Amino acid sequence: MFKKVTQTVAKQMDPKGDLVPVHSISDQDHFRLLCLVRRKRKARFRPFPSYRRTEFRLHDVLLPGEGEDSVESLLPSTASRSPWEFTTVGSIKDRVDGTLSIPIDPAEVEVGGAASMSKQWHVKLEKKHILVAKLEALREERKINMKHTFIEQLRKARQNLYVIHETIETSEEARYEESTQAEAKFMAQLYAKFSAKGTTGSKQSITIPRGCTLAFRAMQLTIEDTAWGFAHRELDALEKEVKEKCHILSHLADELNAITVKSIKAVMRDRSLLEELSEKMEAVLDDPDNCELTTQSPDLEVLLSTLKISARCDLLSLTEAISYTLDAFSELTQDQLLLLLESWEVKIVPQQLKLVRSILEQNAEHSTAAGLLSSFSQQQQQLTTAVLEMSGVELQGSSAAACKKENFPSLAALYAALHALHCLSAS
Incomplete structure (x- = not known):
């Protein structure tokens, strides 16, 4: 509040x-x-x-x-x-x-x-x-x-x-x-x-x-700074950023993938664990040589222990991907995270990712949102509709969808979260 x-x-x-x-x-x-x-x-x-x-x-x-x-x-x-x-x-x-x-x-x-x-x-x-x-x-x-x-x-x-x-x-x-x-x-x-x-x-x-x-x-306080802005279309820039940040998640070895997925599912259920893991990942990125990767949580313990013994380049690239994913999660509500977790478990994240992308395009004449949403089963439609509405998507008529410009950050966070989950599924 x-x-x-x-x-x-x-x-x-x-x-x-x-x-x-x-x-x-x-x-x-x-x-x-x-x-x-x-x-x-x-x-x-x-x-x-x-x-x-x-x-x-x-x-x-x-x-x-x-x-x-x-x-x-x-x-x-x-x-x-x-x-x-x-x-x-x-x-x-x-x-x-x-x-x-x-x-x-x-x-x-x-x-x-x-x-x-x-x-x-x-x-x-x-x-x-x-x-x-x-x-x-x-x-x-x-x-x-x-x-x-x-x-x-x-x-x-x-x-x-x-x-x-x-x-x-x-x-x-x-x-x-x-x-x-x-x-x-x-x-x-x-x-x-x-x-x-x-x-x-x-x-x-x-x-x-x-x-x-x-x-x-x-x-x-320093004299070094780089201005930031949107050099391309917002969706193009978002897609480029998401792919760069999450690329490693789709190329994890089976054992490391299982360890990462377990921790990601845990933080989606528990906001306090999400905050704890976010702090640990930030600590690694701030000072990888002196960070303490310890926890009292069994859901995070194996992941942190694995990161601790990883090669420096692997440690930083995976940590950055996890940190980016957790940042996206933090922009969503707890209800959304639970609904996304259910979506992940019933294997509809790839379809949801395509749907969110079509809404972000903001082109009613060529949008495929209506067709994509109607392709879901009844329960999948209800699940997806709830997730979208929590990000400010307005459902219009028979499955058409639109997102106001001011709701772009929330829908962009949803897109980033879905992309990360999709990468982990494909690993």
């Missing part, structure tokens, strides 16, 4: 900018002014920058200066009130009723239901920032300690370092509430392991403390 709040705040305050939402309330203390962060590896399903926390602040990696601490003096005074204060208030109530007829020779299945949703929030915000000019001046006054172990690690991994120079924080305690009520014939026809017939409802709330960081901006 915290992620929903921070994404809403970032979108409202800077719809097309580089204001980055904080995803976890437990991590927010590591995204304050002058905290150092690392940028996550680029992916087509991440249209905006994404960063990882570190355990360091700027003054931790600078050589000592003379006199007064020139770093801490950059911080705004806690005694003064910020002139940059905002309030975001929202209340959403919505109800949707609908049906979709899916023709299946010789019968027709009707998928329908109704759902209502309400959200309420009232958040007072305060903007804190450090002038970039002051940080540039500090660069001349205080030099980076190139012998610091963290800096050495970054240089070895050829990674850039960023410092947070602007934050959006809560100026008062805030509360966010969300409730949903759903009644669906559609869900009743899905596999029992994912749903139940009848009416379901849920109510969630979160209290955010005063002074909590919700979003931030960061600037790079």
Whole structure:
């Protein structure tokens, strides 16, 4: 829920900018002014920058200066009130009723239901920032300690370092509430392991403390940087990226494939395992010589042990492929991952991959989405429809499908996840 709040705040305050939402309330203390962060590896399903926390602040990696601490003096005074204060208030109530007829020779299945949703929030915000000019001046006054172990690690991994120079924080305690009520014939026809017939409802709330960081901006400390963008069509670029990142997954030896598949299935069932394995893979890519590949999970233990004894080139290529796959998983909901797992087990991932690709093409005249969806069996159609709708795909008429431009990242993540699963199946 915290992620929903921070994404809403970032979108409202800077719809097309580089204001980055904080995803976890437990991590927010590591995204304050002058905290150092690392940028996550680029992916087509991440249209905006994404960063990882570190355990360091700027003054931790600078050589000592003379006199007064020139770093801490950059911080705004806690005694003064910020002139940059905002309030975001929202209340959403919505109800949707609908049906979709899916023709299946010789019968027709009707998928329908109704759902209502309400959200309420009232958040007072305060903007804190450090002038970039002051940080540039500090660069001349205080030099980076190139012998610091963290800096050495970054240089070895050829990674850039960023410092947070602007934050959006809560100026008062805030509360966010969300409730949903759903009644669906559609869900009743899905596999029992994912749903139940009848009416379901849920109510969630979160209290955010005063002074909590919700979003931030960061600037790079190094002079090396490569601009990123879409040089080709979005789908062409996505396909190229996915094939490059996941290529090795389709060429694993049988034993290594079985080990990898076991761990991938485990993280699809358990979000905490997904986060743990993601952290391990990032640690390998950051510093392959000094990472600790240990775990308490039997579902991950064999994979990590195998990676530990792998040749360096094999270690890095497989780790990068797994990390990319987990990044795609992280952009999907837990329900989607469970539905994808079922799709993988009933061997319809290749068909789903073709279907998602046809939707991404965004060409109604030549789209093959309708034909591809109608080729599934009844249960496969229901399973696939649920996965697509969770990525913002709108089903129109008799199996036609469309995706709005703003939902491209979510559908791109689904495409990347399906491609990775397909590669593992073909290995």
